[in-house]
Amino acid sequence: MPRDTLTRDQIVRTAVELLDAEGLEGLNMRALGKRLDSAATAVYWHVQNKDNLVLLATDQVWGELALPEPDMADWRTAATAMAADLYRMFTRHPWLVQVFAAHVVYGEGKARHDDHSLALYEAAGFTGAHADQAAAAVFTYVLGNAAGAAATASLTRKLDEKGTTAEEQFKDAMAKAREIAERYPRLRARLDTPAAADYAASPDRTFEFGLQALLDGLERLRAGT
Incomplete structure (x- = not known):
């Protein structure tokens, strides 16, 4: 997508989608450009840098909040x-x-x-x-x-x-955590x-x-x- 067809709003909304899917560590201009079907360099015509984009994305989702009237x-x-x-x-x-x-x-x-x-x-x-x-x-x-x-x-x-190896490692860590918890009466009671x-x-x-x-x-x- 050429840079002159991109808008900042479109970039920010796509950045939110990318952040939801990949987390903060997954946000980079190359990945964002791929989602936008655009060169990563085109994004810089609309946002200053990654930090600026994160703040724009953050402010975008802040707008989702409902604000009840004070009473x-x-x-x-x-x-x-x-x-x-x-x-x-x-x-x-x-x-x-x-x-x-x-x-x-x-x-x-x-x-x-x-x-x-x-x-x-x-x-x-x-x-x-x-x-x-x-x-x-x-x-x-x-x-x-x-x-x-x-x-x-x-x-x-x-x-x-x-994949599976990491999942097995997680299960092993949780099993060890439960084993330690068995030594403490209040934690042990909750395990049951x-x-x-x-x-x-x-x-x-x-x-x-x-x-x-x-x-x-x-x-x-x-x-x-």
Whole structure:
């Protein structure tokens, strides 16, 4: 595809598709050019470099987030909806977790989200630094929980690429982890439950439980207790 028929929007959307499929480590101009049916050099007419492209792709997916209206009377419902939507975005695009570890993330989409998040906590009655701290605490909680999903996606992709031998190595590592866990009473007790088919898995609804516990604490702070 000639460079004059490419658009930046098309390049960014294709970069998101490539990142979803291959992760941050799979994004390069040659692979992107192949997906676009274009020379890699043509991409540089529209984006500065790979880092710039990553930020553009990140801001593109940030636009997927719904932003519920702030409501002081029911701020927790809005806060829960925003956090759950953010978590789903991270798990749809697990490479985003890698981006936060390697880049200073900024852009219109993220600014729109962050401004709305502050508006929500201010409407709930948090003032000054407390509003910033409340928004940051929830965001950090969501990002930390999404890291597990991102790691699983990355490992699964590597296993698919390497084939049976790597999968066998993974199963062997998990068997050794279970063997070590048998030495510790609380871990051993959990290995005997149906949910322990995957030793590394967290119990169902762990994200929801932790989020509500965090919001409980913010509610007490808001009430001045």
